[in-house]
Amino acid sequence: MPIDAKVVHQVAALSRLELDPAEEGRFVKELQSILAYVEQLQALDVSGIEPTSQVGSGVKTPLREDRVVPCDVREEALAQAPDRDGDYFRVPRVV
């Protein structure tokens, strides 16, 4: 599964990351070296092994009471916006 400039470009687009074209070559090399290192996992026999997505996931999920609690942070949250219009976040043109 070779990684090259085209793949890095595609993955960057999927990740919504604009890369400086000068950097792409370096990322290709670094990712190649990391992926070559992780290849060692292919040598292990994992047939019949259950994946661990999270430690503790086997235990019963503790539930909380479902009740409404006030959370009045609208103004404080909106105050963080890079660009706002009244009670809305403003963004550049969508279409």
Add this chain to the structure above:
Amino acid sequence: MTHEAGREETAESIGHSVGSGAESALEVARRFVERAERTASRLGTYLHRDPEVTLAMAREVDARIAKGEKLSPLAGVPVALKDNLCTHGIPTTCGSRILEGYRPPYDAHVVERLRKAGAVITGKTNCDEFAMGSSTENSAYFPTRNPWDPERVPGGSSGGSAATVAALEAAISLGSDTGGSVRQPAAFCGVFGLKPTYGAVSRYGLVAFASSLDQIGPIARTARDVALLYNAICGRDVRDMTSRAEAKPIAVEDVERGVKGMKLGIPRDLIAEGVDPEVLASLERVAKTLAEEGATILDVTLPHARYSIATYYLIAPAEASSNLARYDGVRYGFRAKGASDLQQMYAVTRGKGFGREVRRRILLGTYALSAGYYDAYYLRAMKVRTLIRKDFTDTLARADAVLLPTTPTPPFKLGEKLDDPLAMYLNDIFSIPASLAGAPALSFPAGMTRSSLPIGMQLVGRPFDEGTLLRVARTWERRNTDALRVPPIAAGARA
């Protein structure tokens, strides 16, 4: 009391003197602020530090005590917080440009607990951007320096939190640990650092990196101080569904009970290669001392632990690529100017807002999760994780704890590994296995190299058995006073 160099000044002793009225929280806070004024900018320990806020918090604690309020053992104790813990109204940037200027509208769970306990916040500590790194050189702002040798790194990602405690700018601190980010800097700075069991501490308000691994952990200069800080933050919180009621406070007296009859396993297979001779010598000294104190030392094996780094560098970036999708320049933090449409605004904001290491991990994680590669990379890594976890379950059925170095080498120089990401990752070989297993792990100071650099040893235990790890470390600490040694940069200071 002059507290020359603060050598004996622990969180426990401060809590006692403030609680008994021997000293006010304000006097304590002033002393720590003065120390930080002398060293913090040289060491680069803080991203945000406002003495006025610290002193105001201390006055508030004194007012609560004056009103007769019964506070915790941490009343008046100066605590530093890693900059990925949300603090209401206080900047929280995670060492990233993308969160420049962000002031959270709420406190993290652990911050709420510390405020209630009467602890006094010294500031927000420097870290690798979004906790991704092992040297604090990936901070978007400036690196942190090791108080024992400013030409060397303090470790990372919680480098600021470890260095500020070592330099006596704070009595204790909190960091976060995903693959070793509390333990490795604690080892490099000559202090204690605990990564609690996965689920022991609520992550509500901790900025997420890799959610199946992230834990918040205490950093302190004594084993007993670790217990006090752990007690203040552990337990169930409904806002983090992984947090568990099994996480109970540790009775500080129990930490004194010694190691007689305990079994400690050394994974000789894992430490066979690439370990600095002085680190190995330190391991043998610690093992010998603990044996003299009545512990039985066994050889154990963790056959899959050597696959930990490969496993981790698939799982952690995959989860990070998903967690970091929220930084889009819409609701808070940095937004790139001049984009002509929304998609371009996202891409330029993220491209400029994230540093190289973060972008590299987002790319790697997105690649590992993408169609066609998921089974070969992410799913396989999660299966290997099961094997690594089983190694610990099997080993800890025979031994009460596993003993191994925290890092293969003493602290390295700034810039030494910066251009070789894989070399930097390999430095985490001893800390990552416990992270993948979700097991509690403690790094404790285990002496110095001939050139006066700290060496850290690590204990890994059974789930929710942090108390045993502290007992073992305390037994070593009683025989050795390294933990309370003060680095030259702080030793010259007279309060």
